[in-house]
Amino acid sequence: MPRKVLLVCTANQCRSPAAEYLLRQRLADAGLKVGVASAGVFAMSDIPAQPLTQKAMQELGLDLSEHRSQLATPELIDEADLVLGMSRRHVEELQHINPYAARKIFLFRPFCEGRLWQAADPNEEDDVEDPVGLPLEAHRACVGLIDELLADLVAGWREQTVRR
Numbered sequence: 727m728p729r730k731v732l733l734v735c736t737a738n739q740c741r742s743p744a745a746e747y748l749l750r751q752r753l754a755d756a757g758l759k760v761g762v763a764s765a766g767v768f769a770m771s772d773i774p775a776q777p778l779t780q781k782a783m784q785e786l787g788l789d790l791s792e793h794r795s796q797l798a799t800p801e802l803i804d805e806a807d808l809v810l811g812m813s814r815r816h817v818e819e820l821q822h823i824n825p826y827a828a829r830k831i832f833l834f835r836p837f838c839e840g841r842l843w844q845a846a847d848p849n850e851e852d853d854v855e856d857p858v859g860l861p862l863e864a865h866r867a868c869v870g871l872i873d874e875l876l877a878d879l880v881a882g883w884r885e886q887t888v889r890r
Contacts, residue, residue, distance in 0.1 A: 727883045728807035730761035733834070734820060735812040738766030738795035740779045740858050740865070742812060745834070745872045747788045752873075752880040758887065763806070765798035767819040772796075776858060782865040786873070800824040803831070810834040813853035838875035840882065 731749065735741035742764035750762050774780075775790040783790050796802070803809055803824040809831045811817040820831045835852045836842060854871060857864040 727758065727886060728760060730763070730806045730808075732798070732802060732806035732809045733762070733764045733812075734767060734798050734809060734816050735764075735854075736766050736768050736816070736856060737773070737858070738764055738769040738797075739773055739776045740856060741854055741868060741872065742766060743775045743790055743793045743795075744779055744783055744869050745810075745812075745876065747783060747790060747793070748786075748869070748873050749876050749880070751788060752876050756880050756884045758880065758883060760883075763802065764793075765796050765802055767798050767811075767816055767823070769795045769797045776865070778860075778862050778865040779857070779869070781862060782869040785866070786869065798823055800827075803827045806830065808832070810837055812856075815853075834872075835875060838879040840878075 733742045733745040746762050746764035753760050773795040775793045780790045798820060800823055803820060804827065807830060809820055811820055812834050814833060817831055817833050821828045832842060833852055835854055857868040
């Protein structure tokens with residue numbers, strides 16, 4: 727189990743902040759102590775989360791109003807034990823930003839599903855699609871998918887902890 731996780735999307739305004747707050751909540755519920763942060767590969771600093779993402783998260787009882795975007799920097803990547811990009815493009819950009827960290831950078835969905843070492847199926851969609859510019863239903867669906875994937879991830883980490 728990592729000590730610190732960095733979750734990354736494009737602008738750090740939808741997917742990665744939702745994942746950050748959802749992961750923090752799931753970790754707290756499981757009694758696991760892991761640091762969590764989020765960033766964007768093309769983020770401008772200090773921008774709040776998208777209003778529709780905030781609304782979708784409020785419906786789950788989580789408040790993103792204090793979130794402010796930050797850029798994924800080599801230092802942020804170095805500080806994390808595990809870096810998860812929401813899309814293949816994010817993984818590629820992260821590896822470009824910090825090529826020395828490639829061993830700890832993974833695609834979010836396959837990692838959460840435990841498909842880490844399987845060859846990628848080019849016909850399978852492993853990216854978590856960006857809901858920006860789409861209606862509230864798309865933000866709800868995105869947040870729901872992220873939460874479902876994180877439930878599996880945290881359950882696996884909890885199981886590892888119990889076995890020790």
